[in-house]
Amino acid sequence: SQQGEEDPQALSIQEGENATMNCSYKTSINNLQWYRQNSGRGLVHLILIRSNEREKHSGRLRVTLDTSKKSSSLLITASRAADTASYFCATDAQHAGNMLTFGGGTRLMVKP
Amino acid sequence: DVKVTQSSRYLVKRTGEKVFLECVQDMDHENMFWYRQDPGLGLRLIYFSYDVKMKEKGDIPEGYSVSREKKERFSLILESASTNQTSMYLCASRTGTSGRGEQFFGPGTRLTVL
Numbered sequence: 560s561q562q563g564e565e566d567p568q569a570l571s572i573q574e575g576e577n578a579t580m581n582c583s584y585k586t587s588i589n590n591l592q593w594y595r596q597n598s599g600r601g602l603v604h605l606i607l608i609r610s611n612e613r614e615k616h617s618g619r620l621r622v623t624l625d626t627s628k629k630s631s632s633l634l635i636t637a638s639r640a641a642d643t644a645s646y647f648c649a650t651d652a653q654h655a656g657n658m659l660t661f662g663g664g665t666r667l668m669v670k671p
Numbered sequence: 672d673v674k675v676t677q678s679s680r681y682l683v684k685r686t687g688e689k690v691f692l693e694c695v696q697d698m699d700h701e702n703m704f705w706y707r708q709d710p711g712l713g714l715r716l717i718y719f720s721y722d723v724k725m726k727e728k729g730d731i732p733e734g735y736s737v738s739r740e741k742k743e744r745f746s747l748i749l750e751s752a753s754t755n756q757t758s759m760y761l762c763a764s765r766t767g768t769s770g771r772g773e774q775f776f777g778p779g780t781r782l783t784v785l
Contacts, residue, residue, distance in 0.1 A: 602763075602776040663712070
């Protein structure tokens with residue numbers, strides 16, 4: 560069952576522009592995580608934001624979390640062609656044991 | 672450098688064959704997971720294990736079984752492969768301690784069933 564849903568499903572931008580991806584979820588969470596997947600490869604963890612945090616930064620990544628709206632956003636600033644990948648949010652729900660629940664992902668294409 | 676490895680990157684099997692997908696992690700993680708990923712359907716959890724010899728069904732366990740005889744190894748078994756099991760299979764592991772951080776994924780196995 561998918562708790563997180565990403566929006567948009569696909570995004571195409573020019574190099575240097577910012578990319579914003581959104582994630583909505585349904586139940587109370589311990590934390591929310593973002594992952595990246597290059598074509599045909601496994602997922603790589605990018606950033607984790609806990610339920611008591613509102614914003615977190617890591618390099619060119621900025622993640623926000625609004626627990627009242629049950630939503631999160633991932634911002635990639637000054638995008639590069641190498642950022643082309645699929646991005647997934649995953650929720651660590653309070654009653655889900657040790658499982659993460661992944662959304663359907665956003666496919667980002669950054670044109671050089 | 673933490674690592675999750677999967678036995679094959681690409682695998683081609685015939686309908687009715689028994690297929691074993693192996694996953695090994697070197698992080699002493701308690702939890703291990705098998706997902707399949709199909710276009711438009713995202714990641715779907717097949718089975719997970721939170722300890723040796725323990726297993727739990729995920730969202731789509733039909734047609735699959737798993738084995739965890741050692742902590743570092745989690746195997747996915749297709750008892751009788753069918754064409755609708757053609758997919759990308761991803762293994763992952765995660766610590767069982769409080770804080771419940773990230774999952775570490777293997778590189779994936781792209782299985783084709785003819």
